[in-house]
Amino acid sequence: MAQDKKQWHPKFLNYMERIIKDPSYRGLPIPKKADGSYAWIVTAQSKTGQQRIDWCIRKARELGLITGYETYPGMYADVMLQIHPTKWKVCQICGKEMSLYYHYPSANFLKSLNRKFGTDFSGCDHISDIWDELIHRGVCEGDIAAFLIHAGSLNLNARTSSKEEIIAALEYACRKGGRKCLGPGAMSNFPDRYDGFHTYNRCCRAAQDKGRSKENLKSYTKDRRAYEYWSDGNIHAANQFMGSRFFHGTSADHIGPISLGFVHDPRYLQPMPGGDNSSKRDRLQTADIERILETERRTGVYPMSWQSKLIWEFIRENYASHPDKVPTLYRDALKQNMADYMFILLTILKKCPENGTSFLVSAFLEPNYDYFRYSYQFNAKGEITARTARHYTARGQYETERYKRIAIEAVYDYSEKNNRNCRNDLNSTELAALSSICSSIESGAPLNENKQLIKDLVETIEERIIRSL
């Protein structure tokens, strides 16, 4: 109660002033304190508190919420929300504006949402922003709609209802219908606070939420991981499939781990009960190899990214006669090869300040951009059953920009994260070849020439690794 207003966020001071002057609050008591400032905060037992309650009951009658003088639970909150001029409230601590409607995921709902879509949203991300962000990431609208409709047991059709309809219905179900998916940006607190809402918003309510906002929506999503390993495969279809109904309540798992060089492709994804995923992430078992080979026979889609192809071919020939080598030696060979490949990419970025980034993008990422031009439909096995051209406008560009950004960033991150457990093992000949490739890139030699030099180097490394198996 004895809070010093000087420490309040300037945006909140401004907000208080706007509210006090707003005609909606005419007649709602707010005494001036000795220092001339307004007493925003009072107690319910105080004289002002009682006067505020009387005012609010009159207002409820005026709005038609009650007919007599009998109040009902939640009435003050209804009144104060209804009269609020913007429905957005500024946080006293950080100045962030949040919706007064139930627009923010609750802890449990957030867990299932993030599990479902492989995302890392926070409890301070507005449901509308979450929807948009999921679309940006290639999740199809129907899947988001179905997820929210299911979560709120809403009587709506996922295929025909609009985003606005669904969010409004879910918001209402949570605010008035006892559903627990969403919560408000600020809890109601009348008559203690003049506007009827806690001075702290959701953003500053719990220490762990602090500082999160939609500007720093950070994602360690599955699609992000796929971009990190410069994986081949239909990467956009894979992202879309991971967000589809086939993965409801489970997370998507790569049959062949992308960290070992396998492709990011819907045909090589399977549902996996949450929790099991992390332990399996870069393991390889004989049973996995058999699933991979079965999938390739059935779909004709090659399971391995180009940079690990020779080692994979070797494993394919030899795993049956050496099952004991699969989870250890063969897996480690793929892991080592990926570490070497990432080291090659990092060296190019570092040693070719002029052309390095644009060369890598043109040589290895741009060929995948076409995947983003389509929307896909799937059967339960991740096989593509239909493909429709998308309007390749701002959204498609956003996605390829994001793909590029993540892939380049990941090269730097990879070297930091993996420094200790998996270093590159290039020998002096290979290092010399890499060095000359960098000169060639920086001197502006033709793209295909440089690309071929890198392929030759990668194959040399693979062959050396294979000889050790």
Ligand SMILES: [Zn+2]
């Ligand atoms: Zn805040």
